[in-house]
Amino acid sequence: MVGILQDRTALVTGAASGIGLGIAQAFVREGARVIAVDISGSTLSAAFDGVDAVTQVELDVSLPDAPSQLVETARATFGGLDILMNNAGITGALAPIHETDDANWYKVMSVNMDPVFRITRDFVPLLKESKFARVINTASVCSKYAIPLVGVYTASKHAVLGLTKAFALDLGQYGITVNCIMPANVVTGITKDFYPDPESEYGKEFLSGVSLMGRYGRPEDMAGAVLYLASDAATYVTGTALAVDAGMMARMPSLPDVAGQAR
Template identity: 40%
Template sequence: MELKDKVAIITGASSGIGERTALLFAKEGAQLVLTDIDTEKGEKLVESIKNEGGKAVFLKADVSLPEASEETVKLAIKTFGKLDIAVNNAGISGAAAPVGEYDPQEWDKVVRINLSGVFYGMRYQIPAMLENGGGSIINVASILGSVGFAYSAAYVAAKHGVLGLTKTAALEYSAKGIRVNSTGPAFIKTPMIQDLDKDVLEQVVAKHAIGRLGKADEVAQLHLWLASQRSSFATGAYYPIDGGILHNKLLQPFVFVVASISKLLQYGCV
């Protein structure tokens, strides 16, 4: 049990990568504080973890609000006495539109959740970890944290910002015992991605050198490595888990109708 007696916060934990990360961490002995805006799914996940002998609590929290991150950390300390690990995973896709037509309100919403939400999380996670002698923070970015993608300005900008924020925090706190890293999932298979048109889905799969979509469990395994002592010398780094898509020179012409792009971001890419 690699995370035995460790206390972890996971945001956006009710489904997808957040859910699979929570289940794996619980299996490895972690005590969990899980947050999301979907209370029903979050509470069901906690119940499932407890039924398997794990320890977890759920808090409905909007990461775009700094007070929500503060409350989450306080709950971890109150319930489990410390904080060792944080996976800042919560995010949204936002609208799909060219830059010259992008709705400013939609821009603000995406940036508040996908970038400011990560900052707010670390703002309160770091002091708690310092009191505990250190920890590991994992910020979930995307392959779109390192490349551009048409019609997705807010999402791409926010995820690029997550990488910069991660590197800066690592420089500031690694010598104090807090490692900070980011992950870059590509398109991940979920039940909802089946809503995509067959031809669009085939194009998505074809862009991955490995010949298939990723699995949420595979991303969770990367998060486990970063949370554990096996990655004790890793900090300030960005870890794409992308099936080789970033090496595909045809990624940039990878453009569909606006509706399809929106679905891809919402269902297949964190």
């Protein structure tokens, strides 16, 4: 059976683990050839060694020359690019926003916000050559709402949503769609320690406040939404933020401290 992305080319940042890994693997399953980019070469190797459809690139996307390196890699590997998936991101140090130092601010912005602008901008000439051009960004429910202790992350993800709309506005004339997903409560190897055990009493209360589905999200849940935005089914969709949050934002405020009031 032919996949929905058969013979398409894609580049995914933050592709070695978590949401990015789930997306890259889904792209491959659907027939795409993928450039998988991550700061950890060993994690990339563990994920993709032996996968012929994947070209591994160990790279820190916050570096000044990262966009030009990726453009040249895509040109040399594929001769162009169809799908750009800006996924790399970090949470940063947990602290109230007024106690956040400059180092944490600049670090989070250099990974979460700046590459979305710089990499997308530099890929526009290649994307304009594609008959099937997609830009998809990983935003967050924090693109719409603030959550305690992650103020810098929240600001960065608000920026990702704004950049998604700005690029969509300017690139539509070239047939390039630009959208983002807004994940919530996705448990990965990196984030699993942030979330309470779903079988504990506190975990059950927490889930009742943040998930209408009664469970945490998985990378494959995010990948399904991205596949839609990357497919022929979404040719008329641009400038959109797709919440993949198990209904978390449908009943805000719904954080654990007010979960009891919602019942």
